[in-house]
Amino acid sequence: MTRWIHIISAGLAWCLILIFWSSTLVSETLGSPADIQAVKTFILYGMAILIPSIITAGISGFRLSCGRLNPLVDRKLKRMPIIALNGLLILLPSAVFLAQKADVGEFDELFYGVQMLELTAGLVNFYLMTLNARDGRRLSQTDTNQNNVTATEKRL
Template sequence: MKPIIHRIAAITATLCIATFFTSTLLVEIFGTKESIQLVKSLIVFPGLFILVPAIATAGATGAAMAKQRRGKVIERKSKRMPIIAFNGIVILIPAAYFLNQWAKAGEFDSIFYGVQLLELMAGSVNLSLMVLNIKDGRKFRPNKK
């Protein structure tokens, strides 16, 4: 059951990050101030309320399953998780709240876009690491033909 829960949580978290990243880029390029405000609001709620439990579940179930296994793949996945967690807790979550508040206030200034750039960079790092974890995790699945 743990592998199924882990897989669902990991895919959900990865899709959330991909959706946040893509919607941010698209709305910044093609959107209005109102659409930017909407996207920032949706990233905070319900976005973070889906992402945070999903990533916590993926981390917890992954750590529990890793106790039963050893090897290079587990080492790689285990080394990526602290970076993903750090980016999420220190950069992505605070940035999402900050950007939402500033967008609501109509403050689309250099500070807003500086934080937006930082969020996009941290998000791209997390998305890349999460995709690598999923790719490595697939090595543990039995081949189904």
């Protein structure tokens, strides 16, 4: 059950970051100020789903890793604090700030500077989570292969 919770929560977080990032890019390049304001509000409210999904992915991933000595597990565990700190120290405050600025129509240099910071931090988290997903799939394949070997040994 923990494995499925991990897969679903991590997948949800990954999808949300992709949606936030791409909707920001589209609204900034093709949208009106009202579109940008709507996207910034959507992202701020979406944090109420993103943050718990990242926390759940982290906790379930930690539980799945207990007692495992594997370089893939080590790499995943090293990435998680970066993802969490990036989210709490950059992405969440940026989302609040940008939503407030967009609500009053202040699309100035400060807005776009913070917007670039948010896009960069979001891309970093997306990349790190993609690496974690890749390593998670590799771990699953390793587990499947070990289970097959164990089942074969039992038959012999």
